[in-house]
Amino acid sequence: MPDDSFTRCEPRLTSLSHGGGCGCKIAPGVLERILAGSLTPLVPPELLVGLGTSDDAAVWRLNDSQALVATTDFFMPIVDDPRDFGRIAATNALSDVYAMGGRPILALALVGMPIKTLSEATIGAILKGGADTCAAAGVALAGGHTIDSVEPIYGLVALGLVHPDQVKTNAGARPGDVLILGKRIGVGILTGAMKKGQASAAEEAALIASVTQLNTPGTELGTHAGVHAMTDVTGFGLAGHAMEMARGSGCDLEIFWADVPKFTGVREAAAAGHVTGASGRNWDSYGTMVDLPAGFDLLDRGLLTDPQTSGGLLVACAPEAADEVLAIFHAQGFDAAAVIGRMGAENPAPRLRIF
Template sequence: MTDTAPKTEPRLTSLSHGGGCGCKIAPGVLERILSDTVVPLVPKDLMVGIATADDAAVWRLNDGQALVATTDFFMPIVDDARDFGRIAATNALSDVYAMGGRPILALAIVGMPIKVLSEATIGAILKGGAEVCAAAGIPVAGGHTIDSAEPIYGLVALGLVHPDRVKTNAGARPGDVLVLGKRIGVGILSGALKKGQLPPFAEAELIASVTQLNTPGADLGEIAAVHAMTDVTGFGLGGHGLEMARGSGCDIEICWAAVPRLPGVMEAAAEGHLTGASGRNWASYGAGIDLPADLGDLDRGILTDPQTSGGLLVACAPEALGEVLATFRRHGFDHAAAVGRVLGESATPRLRIV
């Protein structure tokens, strides 16, 4: 087959109006879109559906197995084709891990401007995704491709979990400790990268973070004292933290000083790289978040910064904190940290930043 793409290709990020999980439809808009949809059938074996905006659907197969099913895809967050594929695949598999599951296979979702990008570039994207799946021990068993105006890549990801060990974002209990597995600031740094204004050291840290599989999730699923889990992605730490609070029916408190951040995030934010998605997240979730009076606009922007392939947010009993942190360390997550706690039950749950 002859490759008809031009010899000089545009940067991948120049072909997308947004990148990574910052492409998500704003939460408030999505809620309005879905409000008039037909109430779905809820079979008895559907253990997790759309009720609490969780990371994946879970279907009970039998007494010992449940199927975890999810999909995720987006436009380029970086210009390197292989890295784009790796990041998108890592992000998609994260939803399986966030439910306490172990991936079993993936299907590729591919939309590419075939007259703009070379076959070699498109192949490198798919190769990057396949490499991540291989690292997770699963095959890319099929997929679907279309010719699209913007590059799109992602996966349908399937996994298995014991029905008694499913972790949702709705199980946090009063007194639990919150642990965050990765540093935040991905959206801000990727914005700086897209404009060619991200220092090489910060770019290296960014890529290392967003291509690190959230494999601790499967082991955390085995710990009974882990009561809730989600991954922090497009709605930012603020949005996903509030979703956990609402799903669990409890107020949640996060100590802002304890939240780990990628290097260069505050500097990039100060240079004007806060994303539009951050503002949309605040517009959707801000009414449910209490901020200290001295928290400035830049910090608020970081709180709601969309995270592509972000870290796991775990709620566990205090006595399990050591085991949870040790599990993260065993998988190479050196920046995992306790960042907050679950407060009392509430009829109108809120996220408090202190």
């Protein structure tokens, strides 16, 4: 629950942002059009992962045994408690390093705050939340940049290390691979219910626990030969990030909807009208590439495309490695991790099929 000592004399953090968390992302279709023809990137041989497959981070080879993973992520408040906002934003930013199979080592804070609207105590609590998460991850928070902005913004530049031969991209999945998802989905819908005071204390606690849980299994999964591809599910929703894996790998992708872990109460929250606008924008961007089963209603579609903030890792692994991958998740406290689908046949124009 929000800490009233920060909020009773100030506006709620979420009231200061036009959209919260990864729901602030520019829709994937719009982003693709903006980037088309606007970038002429330099691609030296040391750049192992760049813009080519919309991956989670860039990777630069340093030497034969080390590569640098570099990423950044920031957004406006998704919750009203300032420390929780900082924790969530930092967890989300570090997730991209884990999604590449890396180990985060260094971070820089990106801070934009309405100085005349929020107290120094509130802003300090946001930064403290981010610093606490970095400390828990063993990451040195070594600096950053601040501006006075209209909306509160917080995030990190995150750097990590990985062996060049153990980089896990979203483009390595193979036909027949098993798909495993590490966290429950429904973050965007439930936070919408929280803002309206329509989520239970148990639902709020479960959500905060999930979005502040570091995706640490990614580092160990990076060393596993049976893991072929990995990404994290964030603002484009489960369907959007699954489609990025399908397109990057050149394979159809199949999801068994009943097996996807979902937050308790999320469908009821969707039925109460808490589906986000970002969900609709996501569907408009990639819906033509998705095959839905008969009877798949709009509430389920809203959950399939729901923007996740600090969501789970989506892992494609050999069938014989699935039990070991699940064991790695469960050993690190990811009780919701589950097999949710598989990679289909090779296809130059991949489709996402929901069953």
